[in-house]
Amino acid sequence: MRISRWFADRWVMIVALLVLGYLALPILVVAALSFNRPSSRLSYDFNEFTLDNWRQPCATSDMCDAVVRSVQIGFLVTVVATVLGTLMAFALVRHRFRGRSGINVLIFLPMATPELVMGTSLLALFVSAGVPQGFWTIVIAHVMFCVSFVVVTVKARLAGMDRRLEEAAMDLYASEWQTFRLITLPLVLPGIVAAALLAFSLSFDDFIITNFNAGTTVTFPMYVWGAAQRGIPPQVNVVGTAMFAVALLLVGLSSLRTRARFGLGSDS
Amino acid sequence: MTLLAPTGSGRPPPAPPAARSGRRGLLPYLLLLPGAAWLFVFFGVPLAQLAAASLYDPSGSLATGYAMTWAFSNYPDVVQAYWPQFLRSFGYAGLALVLALLLGYPLAYAIAQKAGRWKNLLLVCVVAPMFTSFLVRTLAWKTILSDNGALVGLLRDVHLLAPDGRLLATPFAVVLGLTYNFLPFLVLPLYASLERLDPRLLEAATDLYASGAQAFRRVTLPLSMPGLVAGTLLFFIPASGDYINAELLGTPNEYMIGNVIDSAFLVRLDYPQGAALSFLLMAAILAVVFGYLRRAGTEEVL
Numbered sequence: 001m002r003i004s005r006w007f008a009d010r011w012v013m014i015v016a017l018l019v020l021g022y023l024a025l026p027i028l029v030v031a032a033l034s035f036n037r038p039s040s041r042l043s044y045d046f047n048e049f050t051l052d053n054w055r056q057p058c059a060t061s062d063m064c065d066a067v068v069r070s071v072q073i074g075f076l077v078t079v080v081a082t083v084l085g086t087l088m089a090f091a092l093v094r095h096r097f098r099g100r101s102g103i104n105v106l107i108f109l110p111m112a113t114p115e116l117v118m119g120t121s122l123l124a125l126f127v128s129a130g131v132p133q134g135f136w137t138i139v140i141a142h143v144m145f146c147v148s149f150v151v152v153t154v155k156a157r158l159a160g161m162d163r164r165l166e167e168a169a170m171d172l173y174a175s176e177w178q179t180f181r182l183i184t185l186p187l188v189l190p191g192i193v194a195a196a197l198l199a200f201s202l203s204f205d206d207f208i209i210t211n212f213n214a215g216t217t218v219t220f221p222m223y224v225w226g227a228a229q230r231g232i233p234p235q236v237n238v239v240g241t242a243m244f245a246v247a248l249l250l251v252g253l254s255s256l257r258t259r260a261r262f263g264l265g266s267d268s
Numbered sequence: 269m270t271l272l273a274p275t276g277s278g279r280p281p282p283a284p285p286a287a288r289s290g291r292r293g294l295l296p297y298l299l300l301l302p303g304a305a306w307l308f309v310f311f312g313v314p315l316a317q318l319a320a321a322s323l324y325d326p327s328g329s330l331a332t333g334y335a336m337t338w339a340f341s342n343y344p345d346v347v348q349a350y351w352p353q354f355l356r357s358f359g360y361a362g363l364a365l366v367l368a369l370l371l372g373y374p375l376a377y378a379i380a381q382k383a384g385r386w387k388n389l390l391l392v393c394v395v396a397p398m399f400t401s402f403l404v405r406t407l408a409w410k411t412i413l414s415d416n417g418a419l420v421g422l423l424r425d426v427h428l429l430a431p432d433g434r435l436l437a438t439p440f441a442v443v444l445g446l447t448y449n450f451l452p453f454l455v456l457p458l459y460a461s462l463e464r465l466d467p468r469l470l471e472a473a474t475d476l477y478a479s480g481a482q483a484f485r486r487v488t489l490p491l492s493m494p495g496l497v498a499g500t501l502l503f504f505i506p507a508s509g510d511y512i513n514a515e516l517l518g519t520p521n522e523y524m525i526g527n528v529i530d531s532a533f534l535v536r537l538d539y540p541q542g543a544a545l546s547f548l549l550m551a552a553i554l555a556v557v558f559g560y561l562r563r564a565g566t567e568e569v570l
Binding site for chain 2: 122
């Protein structure tokens, strides 16, 4: 019994590590391909080591334009979606009001609807209303599907907050505005920051909804999609690897911060 | 959270709640208004527009304009033309789901129950693929599964693959890609459920002479049900609507319904057909989801 359980323990862990390897493999390949000089435009095989792609990431200027456009869209979407979503989260957690369940459905539905349906339905709306598609229709579409994720993220943080901290501040003669600025906001901020990062990454990486609402505007995923037919420049893998490195750095920094806080003994 | 309260006085009068009930009553609606309006105008209204477009006269075109003729016949027409792609979408997504459960359950269980202080690191590894671009990652599978790649070479050497056999541009590649791309969505909710599982319950089961398999079936599995249901939905909905994997890793023989909808709207510019297909996809997914939820008996996920 004991031996078989020991074995069962290891068996699960070994499978888990293999699955993590399966998840990690494409990332390693992307990193390797960023140092590759492909033999031809349409080849996906590793050919020859080179640093050229990293030295000249913008050798194909179309791609860099697309990255810049995706970053611009991402920032705009993050600001608007975070503000709208945070306000909604406050209303839902802190207030009792009529029509609450309807609002909850309105927030839940976009997360459960296939992207394909949201993308095509917006296209149908823009076409029938005669709105030309481009940069701004992409922003509108992205804000729409990011808001729900912001609400859910901020709501989770707000719901887990100890209300007695705010009551204590009020007892100590803080005004409502002071309480909000000095107590509530700092406590909710990690949730808002997490929601903003989530919104940015959802917007930056979205392809399906963008594809139906971009007109002739090209974002980075749109560029990759188009290039997959004409031949992918290896610099695409440089962007992929750099994105991964930046995200990893952010996660590392946030975990260091959490650890430093625990070290000081002031658990937030 | 009234932002209008006077500041700087230091000593605000403790107003009774009733005195401010008017403003309090309005405040939540003011907070909700911008977001809810955005969702209504750019999510709700477009769905209605899509429903309308699916009933347009199919003989119209984008250039001449479409006439609303309540052409319900669009629906049987698109089913007749594209039922293989519909079946394939749900078949591939279902196969990928089974694979993902086989891979994802042990992974979620190991992280939740066996990882100890490595828990957070392993969780980061699960979401790590999402740090980089979906399309770039999917293209990496083209390199891994390439005819000249190490994997195909190995499989040919051990005769698991015929000497001219391929992995790329096969249904296998598409299902593998779907499994890979949506696996984290399955693992995370499953992990959240399994993390709350008290290991003493399993000890109690074995003390009462349950075998490992019995303990899993009678204790672990039922207790992980909410996460399992949420995870399968989060996996299945995007997987059945996906067409990136079919396009990049497959051939037109592997095209799913998404590929057809994409070309209906963006290449053939046949809006009534595209809209009818989109609406059918949503209806089919909703039917699968609600049928599944009824069977699984965990309505609280919604």
